[in-house]
Amino acid sequence: MPDRGALGTFAEPADAARAVLRLRERGHSVRASMPAPFPAVVAALGRPRSPLQWVTFPGALVGLLGGIALTAGTSLSWRLVTGGKPIVSWPPFVIVIFELTVLIGSLANLAAVAVGTFVGGRAASFPAGVPVDPARVALFVVGDPAAAEQALRDAGAEEVRRVG
């Protein structure tokens, strides 16, 4: 269910960043949609870092342990005796273990970002069904639509619409 509020757009990311700072100073909750992650806008929004590493690094660890189990474990199960070489020969196994660490870590990272962007793209994060020019930075101020509209106009928004 989308929040009620107002949506304003800006042609310049720098103006949008200034507006975000101003709106947050006045106690408004602001969400944004933008064509690129403009550092000034991102910094003004003051969002915490994504916790993606809590999925990615365990994924890499699973790849590492899986690589060890696959190489050492299966070599011990199916012993292939060749010319005095040890059955568990770590230097060559490291290559396979490394590749699996990268592979599973990357796939875990992909799964995490897929979930993150899916959740972050839902209507609860930003009002859906309101057409926004993809070339402009759009700010959504949560709250009473009339008050939010006024706040956006005061902050310098160029096109303002009420939502909800």
Add this chain to the structure above:
Amino acid sequence: MSNAATFRSIEDTVRAAHGPPGPLYWLALAVSGGVFAFGAWAYSLVVRTGLHWTGLERPGMWGNLITDFVFWVGIAHSGTLISAILFLFRARFRTAVYRVAEMMTVFAVMTAGLYPILHLGRPWLAHWLLPYPNQRELWINFRSPLIWDVFAISTYLIVSTVFLLVGVAPDAAALRDRATGWRRGLYRLLAFGWRGTDEQWRHYTRAYLFFAAFATPLVVSVHSVVSWDFAVSVTPGWHSTLFPPYFVAGAILSGVAMVITILVPLRRAFRLEDLITARHLDMLARLVIFTGLIVTYSYATELVLAAGEPASDPERSTFLYRMTGPYAPVFWTMVTFNCGGPLLLLVRKVRTTTWSLLLICLAINVGMWLERFNIVVTSLAHDRLPFDWRVYVPTWVEWAMTFGAFGWFFFLFLVGLKLLPPVSIAELKEDAAGHGAHGPDGPAEGSHA
């Protein structure tokens, strides 16, 4: 012009590149498809009646096909270098060129991955290279370099493809909103529900940083692994600790040369001169000089070390054979193109003149293929035992398969150019707004590139 207008202009330029193809595009597609089809037919001869169609014979059991494998793995390197390593090093010039390099990487790995299978006498048993539960009591040998290749190449293909598609998502969303028909459906799929919210960017930029961090050691490992296919053997000319850095530098040299070879006609044909500028080509040319100097140093090191060995040493004998034997034209062409070409680019006028840059990069592509041929073939043709020496000459079937791979690569590339945005729209917008590549520790956590 406001930033919003600039952003629209970037989108319009990319959208125009996806317009109805002209006759030149169709001609290029037909030629590359035709060459690929001929190569595939030539390969069908090998599948139907055996490897006797090739020039492979003891002791030279590796020839054009393994040369092609190493060459295409090398070509695949620049994509990850340009997108991941230069991202971590905050090199802003990558923005306009990395998408083409990433596409090139994916298609080149798809090409390279075919060759070890094509080279098998019984390619329909290629799945035996994979570890899977079976009733034959057989298991793969993790101590074999060929198994390292299986893991390295498949990991590289998957990670490169993921990296490419994750980068495409915001751009697909930008194109989706004004696309129609099947293209709208494609971009909706590729955009993966992208709306550009700050919540999405927050996760996306973090994930992109992690992908780059994974891909950077991966790119170094992959060609190192390929070099170990040779270096862990005891064959003269192969058994060298120099091989991993030598192969990685050579791979980057050939990959960047291929990126330039593709970008020069591409920016003209798709009218992308405003986005992919002369400065971008100049920066890539400097990368060619840098890696070319490493390759030159590697050639010199190999030769100096071999020359210092006693007259009876097989290493010395192999290097003399390379320089003066029947493969001498291959060796000297390789040295001329791979060492002389990058050195010519030190002259600013040569580097900034498009046709001379293209010509030199084409020569480097040829030189790098010859380098792989020189490594793979000459060492086997001139082993430790003189009675076993034999000159390998590729047959027309092998040449057809070699050129068929170029047809396959360019066919995929031409199709890819019409489906995917050839430049990163989001990052160009970020650059246009006056921010650009802040990298992972830039002024704001959210910075994309």
